[in-house]
Amino acid sequence: MRIDEVKYSLQHIRKRKLRSLLTVLSILIGIAAIFALLSFGIGIRSYVNTVADEAGRNKLFIQARGIGAPGTDDNFFLAKDDVDFVSKIKGVDEIVGMYFSAGEIEFDDVKKYYFVSGINPDKIDFVEETFTISVIKGRQLKEGDLNKAVLGYNYQLDDKVFKKGVKLGDKISINGNPFDVIGFYDEIGNPQDDANVYITKEAFELLYPDKKDKFGFVMLSSQNGAKPGELAERIEERLRKFKDQEEGKEDFFVQTFEDALATFTTVINVINGVLVLIALISTLVAFVNIMNTMYTAIIERTKEIGIMKAVGARNHDILFIFVFESGFLGLVGGAAGIAIGYIVASIGGGIAAANGFALLKPEFPIALIMGCLLFSFLVGAAAGFFPARRASKLKPVDALRYE
Numbered sequence: 001m002r003i004d005e006v007k008y009s010l011q012h013i014r015k016r017k018l019r020s021l022l023t024v025l026s027i028l029i030g031i032a033a034i035f036a037l038l039s040f041g042i043g044i045r046s047y048v049n050t051v052a053d054e055a056g057r058n059k060l061f062i063q064a065r066g067i068g069a070p071g072t073d074d075n076f077f078l079a080k081d082d083v084d085f086v087s088k089i090k091g092v093d094e095i096v097g098m099y100f101s102a103g104e105i106e107f108d109d110v111k112k113y114y115f116v117s118g119i120n121p122d123k124i125d126f127v128e129e130t131f132t133i134s135v136i137k138g139r140q141l142k143e144g145d146l147n148k149a150v151l152g153y154n155y156q157l158d159d160k161v162f163k164k165g166v167k168l169g170d171k172i173s174i175n176g177n178p179f180d181v182i183g184f185y186d187e188i189g190n191p192q193d194d195a196n197v198y199i200t201k202e203a204f205e206l207l208y209p210d211k212k213d214k215f216g217f218v219m220l221s222s223q224n225g226a227k228p229g230e231l232a233e234r235i236e237e238r239l240r241k242f243k244d245q246e247e248g249k250e251d252f253f254v255q256t257f258e259d260a261l262a263t264f265t266t267v268i269n270v271i272n273g274v275l276v277l278i279a280l281i282s283t284l285v286a287f288v289n290i291m292n293t294m295y296t297a298i299i300e301r302t303k304e305i306g307i308m309k310a311v312g313a314r315n316h317d318i319l320f321i322f323v324f325e326s327g328f329l330g331l332v333g334g335a336a337g338i339a340i341g342y343i344v345a346s347i348g349g350g351i352a353a354a355n356g357f358a359l360l361k362p363e364f365p366i367a368l369i370m371g372c373l374l375f376s377f378l379v380g381a382a383a384g385f386f387p388a389r390r391a392s393k394l395k396p397v398d399a400l401r402y403e
Contacts, residue, residue, distance in 0.1 A: 002320055023293050024333040027376055030283030031337025034276055035372050036345040039362035041272040047359045048261050051132050059130050059257040060232055062218040077214035085242050089235055091226035096123040097215030099204045105197060106173040107162050114195045116174055118204025130219050138168050138183025146203045150183040154194040154356055161195050175207055191356035228256040290383035294326050298387050315392040322388030323381050330380015334373050
């Protein structure tokens with residue numbers, strides 16, 4: 001047991017309070033940043049997996065290849081004939097084309113511009129399942145709803161889309177045409193999607209007659225036993241031939257649900273990775289600071305080291321004392337950094353949710369906490385190893401003569 005060495009190290013830490021505090025602060029900043037950023041990354045991955053499980057991993061998307069989001073470029077679309085052709089391809093189960101277009105939404109004499117989506121009421125359950133949304137107030141759209149609209153989550157909130165929240169039964173206008181609000185969808189997790197307006201396919205065709213049978217977005221599911229990835233390749237090949245287009249020059253692309261989520265996750269991971277790298281640089285600075293602090297401590301305690309060696313302390317005893325001391329300071333800094341990182345991430349998640357980014361919800365698994373604690377201890381211990389090794393090799397006579 002090394003109880004005496006531990007007591008000695010702790011006594012010195014208490015004795016040099018200011019220096020110990022500065023050492024703790026140097027590693028605290030880096031660990032706080034790493035903990036907060038990783039908690040957001042874990043939360044986003046959890047959100048993506050939840051969406052995938054709820055929507056079903058057998059979903060695929062076909063989108064017109066244009067500039068920007070579906071509905072923003074009239075030159076790119078998938079025709080009804082394209083959708084009918086794809087529906088007959090082996091392995092395709094359910095399929096639905098979605099209308100999208102930018103629209104002028106007016107409420108309480110205020111005009112905003114958001115996306116309007118036209119949905120076939122017969123396919124509405126499939127659409128809601130794919131987008132993992134459901135009506136939380138009011139009712140779904142149904143056949144014959146020519147002047148009815150279901151709104152995205154944010155419309156019902158004050159100071160989100162409009163200054164005053166919209167209520168069931170209120171009237172809005174889309175491109176100057178009146179619509180009764182019959183329902184609200186639950187929260188998707190980003191401001192753009194939560195500000196969409198949903199009307200029936202028939203109502204959309206009346207509002208946008210030039211877009212009839214021109215879909216910006218098609219969603220489908222694969223039959224049991226069909227592999228989504230293989231089905232996507234089959235659809236791309238067959239549809240390319242049907243549209244008489246060259247490979248690599250298609251005006252559409254096919255993507256599985258897994259691919260779409262993987263693309264999103266990759267982007268998030270790259271951003272998160274860059275930020276974590278910056279935090280690691282901060283931790284590297286802390287590493288250097290701890291090393292310099294321990295070198296200074298050894299110089300100040302050279303005579304003490306000589307006395308300890310003179311009364312029987314061995315090299316590995318001296319090594320343990322200084323490595324434990326630096327590792328303990330790293331551990332304390334890590335614990336404080338985790339606490340601050342938790343507070344920062346929680347506040348950041350709350351601000352993100354208040355601004356419509358519910359998907360930016362941090363999670364704090366025990367593995368993340370223990371990993372950060374271990375990492376901070378190892379950084380501290382590693383930073384103290386080289387100074388400690390130097391101290392352990394001091395000769396008692398030379399140490400006692402040191403002035």
